[in-house]
Amino acid sequence: MKEPGPQQGKGKRISGSYRFLLTVLVLYAVVGCLRPELALTALTGFAGMLFKVLPILAVVFVFLLGINLLGPERIRKQLGRESGGKGWLIAAVAGIFISGPPYLLYPLLGELRKQGVRDAFLGVILYNRNVKIPFVPVMIYYFGIAYTLILSTYILLFAFLNGKILEVLLARRR
Amino acid sequence: MKEQGAGGLAGAFRKTLALFRTVLPILAGMLLLLNLLNPLLASRYAEWFTGHYLHDTLIGAVAGSISFGIPITSYIVGGELLGKGVSLLAVTAFLLAWTTVGVAMLPLEAAFLGKRFALIRNALNFFFAIALAALTVATLGVLQ
Numbered sequence: 365m366k367e368p369g370p371q372q373g374k375g376k377r378i379s380g381s382y383r384f385l386l387t388v389l390v391l392y393a394v395v396g397c398l399r400p401e402l403a404l405t406a407l408t409g410f411a412g413m414l415f416k417v418l419p420i421l422a423v424v425f426v427f428l429l430g431i432n433l434l435g436p437e438r439i440r441k442q443l444g445r446e447s448g449g450k451g452w453l454i455a456a457v458a459g460i461f462i463s464g465p466p467y468l469l470y471p472l473l474g475e476l477r478k479q480g481v482r483d484a485f486l487g488v489i490l491y492n493r494n495v496k497i498p499f500v501p502v503m504i505y506y507f508g509i510a511y512t513l514i515l516s517t518y519i520l521l522f523a524f525l526n527g528k529i530l531e532v533l534l535a536r537r538r
Numbered sequence: 539m540k541e542q543g544a545g546g547l548a549g550a551f552r553k554t555l556a557l558f559r560t561v562l563p564i565l566a567g568m569l570l571l572l573n574l575l576n577p578l579l580a581s582r583y584a585e586w587f588t589g590h591y592l593h594d595t596l597i598g599a600v601a602g603s604i605s606f607g608i609p610i611t612s613y614i615v616g617g618e619l620l621g622k623g624v625s626l627l628a629v630t631a632f633l634l635a636w637t638t639v640g641v642a643m644l645p646l647e648a649a650f651l652g653k654r655f656a657l658i659r660n661a662l663n664f665f666f667a668i669a670l671a672a673l674t675v676a677t678l679g680v681l682q
Contacts (some may be wrong), residue, residue, distance in 0.1 A: 385563040388570045409573035425554060432550035467568050467646050471561045474650030487659060494637045499610050506617035510681060515674045526666055533658050
């Protein structure tokens with residue numbers, strides 16, 4: 365059976381990302397046969413989510429372009445091994461203020477990693493996503509001020525430990 | 539320098555486009571998968587908790603790890619769980635795991651940050667979710 369897709373040309377094998385998409389589509393076809401209403405609801409939800417994600421994707425594209433334009437040397441200086449305390453601070457603040465779903469953040473962080481950003485900083489950024497300033501009032505509403513303050517403070521403090529342990533574990537396994 | 543800058547822009551643009559060709563099919567696949575699995579999980583959270591203080595903490599962390607959505611959803615679900623008598627410790631582990639552990643996102647994270655990075659980070663954050671939950675509840679208990 366001929367598999368369609370942009371990776372098919374010039375005798376190339378289909379890439380992992382397209383294989384993954386095809387697998388999910390096959391799963392949908394199976395679910396569609398067994399429980400068509402579930403597949404339809406899921407597809408409607410997917411369309412709505414995609415519509416919301418598209419503008420953010422444009423922003424991610426611009427950020428990625430910016431990272432690629434800056435180049436590894438400049439990025440390493442700010443967030444590489446030699447960045448010191450400034451790097452930790454940038455990572456902590458970036459984690460709090462970067463918004464958007466993780467599936468859009470991973471390509472961005474993957475590119476930063478390729479350009480030489482420390483694993484510890486990536487860990488800090490991903491951990492501090494827990495502290496979302498716009499959502500704080502909602503957390504206070506459900507859990508109270510004291511709980512929100514204590515939890516947020518611990519997240520911010522332990523993000524550094526988390527990043528450091530992550531880096532040590534990754535280095536040890538290499 | 540000007541020539542180098544223009545070449546740099548074209549090169550960066552090509553590189554970004556190439557990355558997007560990898561990102562888009564994975565992203566579409568992940569979103570399709572999440573929309574298929576989320577309705578199966580969403581209404582069942584309360585059924586998973588047993589009333590056992592320690593077991594529930596573990597269940598909370600597991601439930602948060604396999605769930606997906608914006609943090610605000612986890613607060614709402616967490617608030618409902620508290621209302622149904624689930625312990626604050628279990629709910630806190632649930633909230634923390636929701637944003638820091640992403641089982642559903644593992645293939646995507648592994649594709650861009652490496653399999654080892656994704657596995658170690660998620661495992662580490664799972665334990666951190668339980669530890670920080672215990673620390674938060676203990677601190678709250680001391681202060682109140």
